[in-house]
Amino acid sequence: xxxxxxxxxxxxxxxxxxxxxxxxxxxxxxxxxxxxxxxxxxxxxxxxxxxxxxxxxxxxxxxxxxxxxxxxxxxxxxxxxxxxxxxxxxxxxxxxxxxxxxxxxxxxxxxxxxxxxxxxxxxxxxxxxxxxxxxxxxxxxxxxxxxxxxxxxxxxxxxxxxxxxxxxxxxxxxxxxxxxxxxxxxxxxxxxxxxxxxxxxxxxxxxxxxxxxxxxxxxxxxxxxxxxxxxxxxxxxxxxxxxx
Numbered sequence: 001x002x003x004x005x006x007x008x009x010x011x012x013x014x015x016x017x018x019x020x021x022x023x024x025x026x027x028x029x030x031x032x033x034x035x036x037x038x039x040x041x042x043x044x045x046x047x048x049x050x051x052x053x054x055x056x057x058x059x060x061x062x063x064x065x066x067x068x069x070x071x072x073x074x075x076x077x078x079x080x081x082x083x084x085x086x087x088x089x090x091x092x093x094x095x096x097x098x099x100x101x102x103x104x105x106x107x108x109x110x111x112x113x114x115x116x117x118x119x120x121x122x123x124x125x126x127x128x129x130x131x132x133x134x135x136x137x138x139x140x141x142x143x144x145x146x147x148x149x150x151x152x153x154x155x156x157x158x159x160x161x162x163x164x165x166x167x168x169x170x171x172x173x174x175x176x177x178x179x180x181x182x183x184x185x186x187x188x189x190x191x192x193x194x195x196x197x198x199x200x201x202x203x204x205x206x207x208x209x210x211x212x213x214x215x216x217x218x219x220x221x222x223x224x225x226x227x228x229x230x231x232x233x234x235x236x237x238x239x240x241x242x243x244x
Contacts, residue, residue: 004222037201040200040201042191042198042199042200043198043199043200044196044197044198045060045190045197045198045199047139047140047144049136049139049140049141050138050139051063051112051134051135051136051138051139051141052116052117052134052135052137052138053117053132053134053135054117054121054132058134060141060190060197061192061195061197063108063110063134064108064190064192064197065108067103067106067107067108067192068106068191068192068193069105069106069107069108069189069190069191069192070107070108070109070110070189070190070191070192071102071107071108071109071110071187071188071189072110072111072112072187072188072189072190073088073091073092073095073109073110073111073112073185073186073187073211074111074112074113074142074145074147074184074185074186074187074188075088075092075111075112075113075133075185076088076113076173076180076183076184076185077113077114077115077119077120077123077173077183078113078114078115078175078179078180078182078183079114079115079116079137080174080175080179081115081119081173081174081175081179081180081183082119082173082174082175083123083172083173083174083237084113084120084123084127084173084237085169085173085180085183085185086169086172086173086235086236086237086240087169087185087233087235088185089127089237089238090212090214090235090236090237090238091185091208091211091212092111092127092129092131093127093129093238094211094212094213094214095109095111095131095211096129096130096131099130099131099132108132109131110131110132110133110134111131111132111133111134112133112134112135112136112141112142113133113134113135113136113137113183114135114136114137114142114148114183115135115137116135116137117133117134117135120133120134120135121133126239127237127238127239142183142184145186145188145202146184146186146202146204147183147184147185147186147204148182148183148184149181149182149184150182151178151182154178154181154182157181158177158178158181162177165233166180166181168233169233184204185204185208186202186203186204186208187201187202187203187204187207187208187211188201188202189201189202
């Protein structure tokens with residue numbers, strides 16, 4: 001542990017009370033942003049996307065499974081991968097238990113990746129998840145949302161210094177850097193109304209942090225996230241920490 005100020009309970013309480021005012025303001029601001037998200041215009045999904053599922057080929061409308069809202073987490077697991085992205089895996093550790101609660105609120109949550117369905121289901125069994133997972137590899141679903149990139153588009157990144165973390169995660173997925181970073185994580189949200197599907201929200205990068213519960217908890221510890229860019233990212237698949 002690094003050195004830190006030591007104070008009395010009274011000093012701590014005074015500073016904690018001031019901090020709580022800021023935390024409450026942030027909560028109110030977050031509530032306001034949530035209202036603005038709900039007011040975004042709905043965009044009709046006109047392309048006929050098809051997905052491979054455990055129950056055969058399905059349309060995007062079919063994936064709602066009788067509910068009016070659909071959350072799709074775009075999990076980085078491309079066709080050349082032999083295992084899913086460790087970061088996406090850590091996110092799914094958070095998402096998996098939420099499925100039953102979201103169903104109670106008229107919302108279906110599932111994963112979509114471009115790898116063949118057999119690979120996805122085998123990895124899901126390894127991880128011990130129950131969440132539904134579909135293969136979007138036969139459509140432009142990921143590409144149209146900006147979660148699939150060509151090597152030409154990635155050229156500026158690939159010609160620079162590749163971060164060690166990217167190289168490490170590429171190897172851990174059984175692919176190379178190009179294969180790994182061609183895929184992108186994201187969350188897309190849909191509504192089904194009168195038989196028509198609408199896209200209502202899309203997020204990526206740090207917009208996915210609500211699904212990374214460990215960060216919110218670490219933010220409340222003395223060490224925080226302890227990520228300064230000089231060391232490899234600490235995240236692993238949940239069955240790899242002891243070996244690491």
